[in-house]
Each structure stands twice: as structure tokens, then as C-alpha cells.
Amino acid sequence: xxxxxxxxxxxxxxxxxxxxxxxxxxxxxxxxxxxxxxxxxxxxxxxxxxxxxxxxxxxxxxxxxxxxxxxxxxxxxxxxxxxxxxxxxxxxxxxxxxxxxxxxxxxxxxxxxxxxxxxxxxxxxxxxxxxxxxxxxxxxxxxxxxxxxxxxxxxxxxxxxxxxxxxxxxxxxxxxxxxxxxxxxxxxxxxxxxxxxxxxxxxxxxxxxxxxxxxxxxxxxxxxxxxxxxxxxxxxxxxxxxxxxxxxxxxxxxxxxxxxxxxxxxxxxxxxxxxxxxxxxxxxxxxxxxxxxxxxxxxxxxxxxxxxxxxxxxxxxx
Amino acid sequence: xxxxxxxxxxxxxxxxxxxxxxxxxxxxxxxxxxxxxxxxxxxxxxxxxxxxxxxxxxxxxxxxxxxxxxxxxxxxxxxxxxxxxxxxxxxxxxxxxxxxxxxxxxxxxxxxxxxxxxxxxxxxxxxxxxxxxxxxxxxxxxxxxxxxxxxxxxxxxxxxxxxxxxxxxxxxxxxxxxxxxxxxxxxxxxxxxxxxxxxxxxxxxxxxxxxxxxxxxxxxxxxxxxxxxxxxxxxxxxxxxxxxxxxxxxxxxxxxxxxxxxxxxxxxxxxxxxxxxxxxxxxxxxxxxxxxxxxxxxxxxxxxxxxxxxxxxxxxxxxxxxxxxxxxxxxxxxxxxxxxxxxxxxxxxxxxxx
Numbered sequence: 026x027x028x029x030x031x032x033x034x035x036x037x038x039x040x041x042x043x044x045x046x047x048x049x050x051x052x053x054x055x056x057x058x059x060x061x062x063x064x065x066x067x068x069x070x071x072x073x074x075x076x077x078x079x080x081x082x083x084x085x086x087x088x089x090x091x092x093x094x095x096x097x098x099x100x101x102x103x104x105x106x107x108x109x110x111x112x113x114x115x116x117x118x119x120x121x122x123x124x125x126x127x128x129x130x131x132x133x134x135x136x137x138x139x140x141x142x143x144x145x146x147x148x149x150x151x152x153x154x155x156x157x158x159x160x161x162x163x164x165x166x167x168x169x170x171x172x173x174x175x176x177x178x179x180x181x182x183x184x185x186x187x188x189x190x191x192x193x194x195x196x197x198x199x200x201x202x203x204x205x206x207x208x209x210x211x212x213x214x215x216x217x218x219x220x221x222x223x224x225x226x227x228x229x230x231x232x233x234x235x236x237x238x239x240x241x242x243x244x245x246x247x248x249x250x251x252x253x254x255x256x257x258x259x260x261x262x263x264x265x266x267x268x269x270x271x272x273x274x275x276x277x278x279x280x281x282x283x284x285x286x287x288x289x290x291x292x293x294x295x296x297x298x299x300x301x302x303x304x305x306x307x308x309x310x311x312x313x314x315x316x317x318x319x320x321x322x323x324x325x326x327x328x329x330x331x332x333x334x335x336x337x338x339x340x341x342x343x
Numbered sequence: 344x345x346x347x348x349x350x351x352x353x354x355x356x357x358x359x360x361x362x363x364x365x366x367x368x369x370x371x372x373x374x375x376x377x378x379x380x381x382x383x384x385x386x387x388x389x390x391x392x393x394x395x396x397x398x399x400x401x402x403x404x405x406x407x408x409x410x411x412x413x414x415x416x417x418x419x420x421x422x423x424x425x426x427x428x429x430x431x432x433x434x435x436x437x438x439x440x441x442x443x444x445x446x447x448x449x450x451x452x453x454x455x456x457x458x459x460x461x462x463x464x465x466x467x468x469x470x471x472x473x474x475x476x477x478x479x480x481x482x483x484x485x486x487x488x489x490x491x492x493x494x495x496x497x498x499x500x501x502x503x504x505x506x507x508x509x510x511x512x513x514x515x516x517x518x519x520x521x522x523x524x525x526x527x528x529x530x531x532x533x534x535x536x537x538x539x540x541x542x543x544x545x546x547x548x549x550x551x552x553x554x555x556x557x558x559x560x561x562x563x564x565x566x567x568x569x570x571x572x573x574x575x576x577x578x579x580x581x582x583x584x585x586x587x588x589x590x591x592x593x594x595x596x597x598x599x600x601x602x603x604x605x606x607x608x609x610x611x612x613x614x615x616x617x618x619x620x621x622x623x624x625x626x627x628x629x630x631x632x633x634x635x636x637x638x639x640x641x642x643x644x645x646x647x648x649x650x651x652x653x654x655x656x657x658x659x660x661x662x663x664x665x666x667x668x669x670x671x672x673x674x675x676x677x678x679x680x681x682x683x684x685x686x687x688x689x690x691x692x693x694x695x696x697x
Contacts, residue, residue, distance in 0.1 A: 043537065043540045047540060057554075154372075159373075169625065171670060173633075174670035177652070185661075186662055280542040280544045284637070287637060301552070302548045302549075307552070313545075314546075314548070317542055318540070
């Protein structure tokens with residue numbers, strides 16, 4: 026077990042290091058601004074005094090590395106500074122929306138993961154049949170469509186023409202859980218469609234990859250029925266790649282969620298990020314980017330650690 | 344029960360019986376499962392749903408026919424090795440090539456095909472389609488059809504330029520890293536790791552918030568975001584070639600790095616690189632479309648598919664499909680490129696088990 030713990034610890038350390046480098050990147054990207062933040066925010070018309078006042082207020086007179094360390098220390102304790110436009114605390118603007126975004130991603134994941142894995146296994150079982158071909162074309166189409174295309178199609182057919190679900194996912198605090206699920210069904214479904222297609226293809230590829238191994242051929246030669254070959258022989262070894270696939274696709278959800286939130290006017294962190302980018306509200310942009318990047322890195326880390334932990338060769342060393 | 348419904352089922356059941364009689368197992372399974380699905384759909388959705396299935400099947404048949412004819416056309420105008428390769432192309436790949444061909448024509452000859460200019464206001468806002476305007480007018484009264492044609496030039500052109508830049512940078516770095524090895528290889532690998540550990544859309548939003556949205560920035564940002572993917576693939580492919588004996592021989596002859604890359608490594612790694620170019624184009628195209636949709640891509644009044652969707656999105660709530668057309672144009676091109684890439688990957692990998 027010592028080996029495996031060492032491997033996991035090494036991977037965790039590498040993940041933390043990546044996160045640190047990314048935080049440096051996010052912070053110093055803003056330093057690349059022509060002039061500085063104060064000039065960029067106030068624009069050309071600002072007088073010398075107002076620029077100087079804002080600089081002092083934001084602490085821009087101190088060297089950048091010092092400000093970076095302060096920002097990082099703040100970010101770790103959940104304090105991202107003050108919004109340039111509204112003057113509110115960034116943490117307050119983000120926290121509620123972050124929960125909403127996590128809810129949407131979790132909603133989509135709970136539907137998509139079992140669905141995609143089961144479909145992927147079925148398609149791997151029926152490979153090269155006409156169903157496999159149809160599934161291939163359908164998943165390819167779903168992957169190739171921009172999220173807003175799928176979103177608007179769902180709005181058109183499920184919200185406007187048949188009014189089964191609301192087109193705009195506005196949330197309020199006094200909603201029951203069932204109502205919440207109903208309100209957020211369309212954005213979740215859009216994410217499900219994209220992620221399921223990805224996951225299905227990758228699950229299928231992972232299983233078919235395994236089916237080429239000699240021990241599967243042995244099982245087939247001794248007369249085991251095809252479904253049993255997959256469920257009893259291939260699947261236990263396929264868990265590592267499948268866990269990888271799931272984590273990678275959850276990471277993919279992070280990007281997809283930005284576009285979907287804009288389409289459905291969902292009050293999440295992606296919408297906030299897009300607004301902040303348009304208004305050039307840098308503290309919010311930095312905070313949102315850091316949160317998205319951290320989630321992405323953590324999920325990738327989970328994928329790696331998961332595949333280390335489910336690898337039988339590493340779990341039972343000789 | 345209308346005549347349409349009776350005819351519909353008679354045709355399906357007749358066709359499945361014929362398929363079964365001629366022992367076409369997969370065709371029979373498809374037709375008969377379609378019949379069974381139609382029972383359920385017909386009961387739930389009524390005649391309208393069956394009509395929809397018929398239209399879809401008709402469209403599918405039309406697409407299949409077009410792709411078959413286009414493949415034959417391509418085989419006829421090419422000769423030798425290319426024609427032989429084309430014969431192995433599945434219909435989906437032929438369909439992809441046909442769509443790419445159509446888009447290329449629309450993009451290149453946009454000013455001659457489009458009836459109006461891309462920013463020419465010719466009627467009132469959201470005017471419905473008439474004999475003058477094929478698809479009606481957009482939110483400022485510009486011709487939707489002309490803007491879609493011009494969009495083929497602007498959106499696809501921008502994506503193509505960005506892809507080429509990403510590809511050049513990534514492939515060059517990958518080849519150099521494979522040939523030189525050592526610290527250069529390590530450094531480039533770590534840089535690629537860092538860039539790839541930030542989600543692409545988020546990275547693009549961060550940079551665009553700082554430098555503002557203009558075409559040069561977009562092209563450079565997108566190229567920087569996607570070149571690590573090309574770098575990794577090129578590094579892996581070239582890494583396998585570099586250890587070959589003929590590279591060793593060339594090195595002993597005293598050839599320089601540039602000669603090795605150009606004459607020895609590149610010719611032996613084109614197939615996966617070409618396929619990667621197609622995939623890369625899809626990613627870049629979707630990212631640029633997403634940015635435009637968020638209002639951070641190509642700026643108005645230039646016609647662009649992503650921003651056209653957003654500007655006309657209000658029409659959706661009136662049940663009008665016009666804003667979906669540019670979105671569908673994006674999806675169709677990406678699907679088409681993916682179909683062609685799928686076939687190329689299949690051919691170059693030689694994996695018959697997949």
C-alpha cells in the first residue's frame with residue numbers, strides 16, 4: 026500500500042503546484058494591461074487626481090508580487106476583494122451563484138453519468154451493428170453542436186411550442202425542491218445531452234479497447250455469452266478508464282455551464298463571469314476564473330487518483 | 344385514421360418484409376424497430392409526429408443520395424491512389440466533404456451569392472420572409488440570408504486562420520521538442536500542461552477581458568489556447584519517428600535539425616496530423632462561435648453566426664426558428680468536419696475492431 030499512497034501524494038502535490046501556477050497566471054494577466062487597472066477602469070477622461078486616488082485605494086502603488094501574495098491569501102480564506110463597478114464584496118456576489126452553478130452541474134451529472142455508462146456498454150456490446158452506427162452519428166452530432174444550439178432547440182420545442190417547462194430558469198428562495206427541479210430541467214437537459222454523448226463514446230472506446238485483450242478472447246472461446254464477457258470480464262478492468270471518463274466529462278461541464286447559463290438566464294457564476302468580462306470588472310473575473318480553473322484541476326486530479334486507486338496491479342502489488 | 348397513416352405503416356411493414364425476405368438483417372432490424380417506435384410515437388404524438396418522422400426520413404434519404412452522388416463525382420474527377428481511397432469512404436464522410444465543399448463555395452463567392460450587403464438595412468426589424476428576402480430580416484432589418492452567406496466567410500475564415508496559427512505553432516514546437524529533446528522538450532511540455540489545465544473558454548474570457556475584443560487578439564488567444572493540444576500530439580507522433588534507424592543514419596550523415604524535420608519526420612507523420620487539424624478546427628470553431636454568442640467575438644456590423652443567434656434570440660419565444668439557422672449552420676459544419684476526420688482516423692489507425 027506504501028507505493029500507492031506515494032503515487033497519490035505525488036499526484037496531489039503536482040495538482041497543487043499547477044493550481045499555484047495558474048493563480049499566478051490569472052493574477053499577472055491583469056498586470057499586462059496597458060497602463061494599469063486604475064487607468065483602464067476610469068478611462069481616458071479621468072483626471073490625474075482621480076486615477077491617483079483609485080490607485081491608492083486599490084493599493085496599486087505597492088509592488089505586484091506583494092499584491093499577489095495578499096490576493097492569494099485572501100482567495101484561500103474566501104476573500105476576493107471588492108468589485109470595481111458596484112463596490113460590493115466579490116465573495117458575496119459569488120457565493121450564492123456558485124451554489125446555483127454547482128446545483129445545475131450536479132443535476133446534469135446525476136442524470137448523465139448512469140445513463141451514459143449503461144448506453145456506452147450497450148453500444149460496445151452491439152458494436153458494428155446498425156444501432157452502433159446510428160448511435161455514433163447521433164453522439165457525433167450532439168458533440169459537434171454548440172451548447173446554445175441545443176439549448177434553443179429545447180426552448181423552442183419544450184417551452185414555446187408545448188410549454189412543458191419554463192424557458193427561463195429564474196430561481197427564488199421559496200421554491201420547493203420539485204419546483205426547483207422543474208424550473209432548471211431545460212438547462213440541465215442541455216448539459217446532459219452534450220456530456221452524455223462524450224461519455225458514451227469514451228466508455229465505448231474504453232470497453233472495446235479491453236475487448237482486444239487475450240483474456241477476453243479466452244473467455245469467448247470457452248463459450249461465455251457476450252453480455253457475460255462484458256459484465257463479468259471486461260467491466261471490472263474497465264472501471265479505471267470509466268472513472269477517468271466521468272471525471273473528465275464533469276470537468277467539461279464546467280466550460281459548458283457558462284454558455285448554458287447565458288442561454289437560460291440562469292443565475293450562476295458563468296453568467297456573472299460573462300457580465301464581468303463585458304464590464305471589465307477584474308476582481309470578479311479573476312475570482313470566477315480561479316474558481317473555474319480550480320474545479321477543473323481538482324476534477325482532473327480526481328480522474329488521475331481514481332485511476333490509480335482502481336488499478337488492480339497497483340492495489341495488489343506482488 | 345387518415346390515408347397518410349395507413350400508407351405510412353403499409354410502406355414500413357412492406358419494406359421490412361422485403362428486407363427480411365432478402366436476408367438483409369440489419370436493414371430489417373432498422374425498419375422494423377422504426378415501425379415499433381412509430382406505434383408508440385403515433386399514439387403519443389398523433390399524425391403530426393408521423394409526418395415529422397416521414398420528413399426526417401426523406402431528408403436523410405436525400406442527404407444519403409447527395410453524398411453517394413458526390414462521392415461518385417469525386418471518384419470520377421480524381422484518378423489513381425486518391426480515387427481508390429475515396430472508394431473506401433463511408434457515406435457519412437462523403438456527406439461531410441459535400442458540406443465542406445458547399446461552405447467553401449458560399450464563403451469564397453459570398454458577395455456574388457448574397458442578394459444584399461452584410462450590413463445593408465433593407466426593411467423593418469424582424470420583417471417576415473417575402474419574395475425579396477428568403478429568410479426575413481434580422482433585428483435591424485438586414486437580410487438574414489445574405490448575412491448567413493457572409494457569415495460563412497467571416498466566421499469560418501476567422502476559425503481557419505486561428506486554427507492554422509495554432510497548428511503551425513504547436514506542430515513546430517512539437518517537432519523541435521522531439522528532435523532537440525532535453526531542457527527544451529521539458530520546458531515546452533510543462534508550458535503545455537499549464538495552458539491545458541485551464542478550461543479553454545475561461546482562459547479566453549480572462550484574456551479578452553484584459554485586451555478587449557478585436558480580431559487579432561481573438562486569433563492569437565485562440566491559437567495560444569489550442570496549440571498545446573497540437574504540440575502534445577506532434578510530440579508523441581514525432582517521438583515515435585525520431586527513434587527510427589533512418590533518423591540515426593541521417594544524423595550520422597551530419598544533417599541538421601531542420602532537414603530532419605522537413606525530409607524525414609514530417610513525411611512519416613502526416614496522416615495523424617491532418618486528422619488532428621480537422622479536430623482542432625472543430626474545437627476552435629466552436630470556441631469562436633461561443634465567444635461570439637457571448638458578444639465577445641467578431642463585433643457588429645460584421646455578419647457572424649454566433650452573434651446572429653444572440654441578436655435574434657427573442658424570436659424564439661414567438662416560435663420562430665430563424666435564429667436557429669445560423670446555429671444550425673455552425674453545427675452542420677462541425678458535424679461534417681467530424682465525419683471526415685472520423686473516416687481519416689479510422690483509415691490511418693487501421694483499427695478494424697472499432
